[in-house]
Amino acid sequence: MEGFEKYSGAFAFEACENLTLKNLIFDTDKPVNSAGTVTSVESDGSSFVVKMLDGCVLDGDQKIFWMFSMDEDGSPDYLLASYDITPYEVLENGYVRILGRENLRKSIARLPVGEQICFLYGGRGNFNHLKNSAVTFEDCKDVSILDITVHSAAGFMFVAFPRCENFRIERYRVECPKGSNRLMASDRDGIHLLGVGGSVTINDCFFDGLGDDALNIHSTAGFITEADGNSIKVNNKRFDIPMD
Numbered sequence: 001m002e003g004f005e006k007y008s009g010a011f012a013f014e015a016c017e018n019l020t021l022k023n024l025i026f027d028t029d030k031p032v033n034s035a036g037t038v039t040s041v042e043s044d045g046s047s048f049v050v051k052m053l054d055g056c057v058l059d060g061d062q063k064i065f066w067m068f069s070m071d072e073d074g075s076p077d078y079l080l081a082s083y084d085i086t087p088y089e090v091l092e093n094g095y096v097r098i099l100g101r102e103n104l105r106k107s108i109a110r111l112p113v114g115e116q117i118c119f120l121y122g123g124r125g126n127f128n129h130l131k132n133s134a135v136t137f138e139d140c141k142d143v144s145i146l147d148i149t150v151h152s153a154a155g156f157m158f159v160a161f162p163r164c165e166n167f168r169i170e171r172y173r174v175e176c177p178k179g180s181n182r183l184m185a186s187d188r189d190g191i192h193l194l195g196v197g198g199s200v201t202i203n204d205c206f207f208d209g210l211g212d213d214a215l216n217i218h219s220t221a222g223f224i225t226e227a228d229g230n231s232i233k234v235n236n237k238r239f240d241i242p243m244d
Helices: 102-109 127-132
Strands: 011-014 017-026 033-041 047-052 066-070 076-082 088-090 095-099 116-120 135-138 141-150 158-161 165-174 191-194 197-203 215-218 223-227 232-236
Parallel strands (some): 191 215
Antiparallel strands (some): 033 047, 088 095
C-alpha cells in the first residue's frame, strides 16, 4: 500500500495570467493524520499506549512520519515531538502501542496519562517536496484564490514559486470538518510563498489545525557556487539545494 509519502498534489499552474480558483473544497478519502490519548507509559520511555479517538485510525496500514503531543486546545505543547518514522503495534479495541526510539525515551517517560498525541501520515514536509504540494503556481501573474475550504491536506497546501506576481486570497478556510476528532486539517503550511513579486492581499481567512505556518513568506536569495563569466550556479544556502 502506498501512503501519503507518494502524494503528488492536485493542481499545478505554470505561466498563467488572470487565474482564479474559486468555490473548491479539498478533502481526502483517507485521513492524513489522526489522534489518540495516552493511557499508559513505560517508565523507561520505551513505549506508550494510546486509545485512538473516535473516527481516528491507526491500524497498521499507515506510516507515522511525525507525531506531536498536544494540549487540550489542540496546540502542540512539545512534551513529545518526533520527526522520524515511528514503529507501532496495533492492540485491541482501538488501542495502539507506540514504540519509542532511543532519542525519545526521556520525552516519552514524562508523558502524562490523558495527553493527546497527533500522528501525521504524510511525508511531504520538507523544502525538497514543495512541488508535491496540493496546489502549486510557477511564473503566474494576477492570481485570485477565493472561497476555498481545506478539510484535509497531506502536505503544504498552496505554494507559489518564482517568479509569480500579485496574489489575492479571500475567504480561505483550513479546518477539520465538523464532528471530526482529528487535531489537524493540514499537515503543513496553508500558504507558502517564495519570491513572489507585486502584492499579496489576504482577507477574511481562517486557519485552525495546521501542522505548520498559516502563512510562510520566503525571499528568493542564494549563494553563488560557480561563475564562468556567462552564467552562475546558485544554491539555496538554508537547504543546500540548487536553485531553479
